[in-house]
Amino acid sequence: MRKLNVWFLLLVVITSFSIVSCKNKNKQLTPEEIIASIKDKFKGADTIPIDRSIDSTTAYNTLFLDSADVKQFMLDNPEVEPFVSDMIAFYRTRNFQYAWFDSTGMIEQASNFINVLNNNEALHKDSTLRDKKLFTMFEKMKNIDVDSTKRSEKNVLEAELRLTGQFFKFAQSTYEGKIDAEKLGWFIPKKKVDINVLFDSTVKAKNLNAEKLFMNPIYGKLQEQLIRYKKFKEEPWDSVTISKGKQLTPADSTSILLVKRRLSLFGDYTGNVDNVYDSAFTQAVKSYQKRYGLNETGVPDKAFVRSVNTPVDSILKKLVINLERAKWMPVDMAPTYAWVNIPEFKLNVYENKNKVFDMNVVVGSQANNTVIFTDIMEYVVFAPYWGVPASIVKKEILPAMQRNGNYLARNDMEITGNSGGIPTIRQKPGPKNSLGLVKFLFPNAYDIYFHDTPSKWAFNRSNRDLSHGCIRLEQPAKFAQWVLRYNPQKYSAAYIDSMMHKNTKETHIKINKEYQFPVYLVYFTSWVADDGRLMMRDDIYNHDKEMEAKLFI
CATH class of the missing domain: 1.10.101.10 (PGBD-like superfamily/PGBD)
Known part of the structure; x- marks a missing residue:
């Protein structure tokens, strides 16, 4: 029957977990606003049905909370404000039955959860999740019996509610991350966690590896390196x-x-x-x-x-920063995908979860950062026109035209209109085209895509942050052949070569739906390669610096 307790706890967490972080994670409220918010959330919870089928005759647990006591606890402890709605919903769905205590005292899951919190704190040297009062209460109460005469005692009620609040806080921080990713320019949708499995593995687990089940493999591999590199602090440096x-x-x-x-x-x-x-x-x-x-x-x-x-401390900080990023990644990647780690300056192509090839790429410069996001590859465009962005027209093309009246003709460019007093300019298909001979579209709000380039020299540099934001490919023909591999007779190497070098008309090919695949543009300055080695890169966009200011205060 003890498992029923776990099941109810998870039911609510899974329905509300993502809402908590989006609405409350970084919002700063005044004390008055916090109290008002708690009261409003308590009123709003009236719409959540109470499971009246759970009573003293049907419940596995004879201990029940009074909703008025729950409300008063929340008003007395405003730090739980971000989780008030979730906690109320949780207890209403179980008719305010206790979760962490029964008539024999504190249940085993509570001790296991405290152990997980202690282990997490020891590994990451981070005590910000710790509810100090809860830990003090836990030591005093872990071995006492809770009979019917003690069930209303304030310390038991407070320990119960603090444990529930601590679980929500731990789950949000550990499995979603402590930072609002979008505020740091990370637009890859956050992973979804199966909280049912999460509770079983995290709360019941006796080891630190439980977290790995709910993270992208990047996380587990980096965590192993963090443990390894911590030992180097004992070495002379x-x-x-x-x-x-x-x-x-x-x-x-x-x-x-x-x-x-x-x-x-x-x-x-x-x-x-x-x-x-x-x-x-x-x-x-x-x-x-x-x-x-x-x-x-x-x-x-x-x-x-x-x-x-x-210094070792700097390496450790870098690992912690990238562990936080790993929390933002989907748990399970699609079996086939293209992956550009911006600081690595490489495209890695995976098919059936195995890397099939990679190539050098050029990414956005420090002034024109490549955006971190994901979308679906849908089109290959041979002999593309380049519609010059208005910002480039204004900053680069117009001054060049003033210096040289023949600039447009010399660069195979033409004016096609006017917008807001700025000419609309495009570059014709051909070897001079800044997009090269082919581009690859994964339509998105940022107007970022893969493309060829006539500037091949850039691929020989170790640092290749040189573009206006799009990704230049070192071997575009190879990538085109792989993207169109589902029809090798029609889209042969000879066909692709002809379309790139002999074709003068822009030609769009839509990739068959079943062969479309996600493209991930990510930003990791440390990660573990397929051969198990720790890789490190410079923080070209100062994203690490921004995260350091938020993580290490």
């Missing part, structure tokens, strides 16, 4: 220095020893930890450079030394 010139040389024996020791911790170096500048050292440097998105030269230059001197 002396600064690596270059004695002369622009890179470490065999003469820098002390620094070489430090680097080998550090790269050994990271997993880039597996040889003897000595001060010898050898081929194994060069390969380890190259491995580290690859993980950090540096030029893979194997040369321990200034950029390498600056990076390898990053």
Whole structure:
């Protein structure tokens, strides 16, 4: 019968979980507004039916709350205001039957839940979720009996309601994230959690791995790295220095020893930890450079030394920031999708949950950030026109036209109209077109798409944040062939090549519905690669900096 208690608890959480964060998560209310809000929510709860079938003769539990006591608790404890509607709805659907106590005292689920909270706090070094009074009460009450003469005692009622409020707060923070993602420019819909399974796994679990069941795999992999890197705080972390010139040389024996020791911790170096500048050292440097998105030269230059001197605390902060982002991701990705991690400057293509290929990309510059969102790939457009955005016309094209009256003709551009005193300009299909020879549309509110480019030089750079916001592909023909793979006879490699290089008329091909797939444009500055290695990238848009200000106060 104890499971019935769990079932009711979950029923309400699952219906209201997403509403809580959207409406209340970051709204700052005055004390007077909080009290008024609690009263309004209590009135509004009258529309939620009370399950009258639950009474002293049918309930598994003989302990019942008085709704007036519930209301008074909420007025006395305004910190529960964000969860008032959910808590009231929860108790009304169980006719105000206790959830965490029965006639024998505090039930096992309550102790398990407190253990999960303690474990979560120890791992993340974050006590902001802790209801200090609840934890004090828990220690005093966990072993007492609650018979019929004690069921109305204020401390039992308060512990019951504090446990329920703490569960809502924990669920929201842990499985949705502490930050309003959209306020930080993240427009990928938040994942939905099966709270029924969540309760069973989180509250009943004896270990920390329960969270992983409700997160995108990115989360679990990053959490493992967080645990691993926390141990490095116990290691010496002396600064690596270059004695002369622009890179470490065999003469820098002390620094070489430090680097080998550090790269050994990271997993880039597996040889003897000595001060010898050898081929194994060069390969380890190259491995580290690859993980950090540096030029893979194997040369321990200034950029390498600056990076390898990053304090452990800074690395840990970066991991925590990206763990928070992982909470915003869908739990289960579609089996087939395209994935661009903006700071990585790469497109990764997955089919049946396996990566089939990747390629370099160019993303939006710091002044023209690529938006973080997801949508469905629907069209391939060969020989595209480029409708020059009004902002580019105003800032770049018009000044160029003033400097050179032949600018439009020289760049295969034409004026097609006028809007608000600014000419409407488009660039004709062809090799000069800024979109190259093909573009790929996943229609969205941000007017962002994939496209070819005549500027191939950019793909050889390590930092490729150069565009006006759209994604330039290094191998557009390869991507087109994969997108249209469902009809290889019609859309052969020869056909695609012809459409890209011989065609002068803009041609739209709609992808068959069953072969359309989601495109994810995401922003992770740390993640774990398919080979299990931790990857790190620069915070090109300062999104980490914004999150740090909110997470580490």
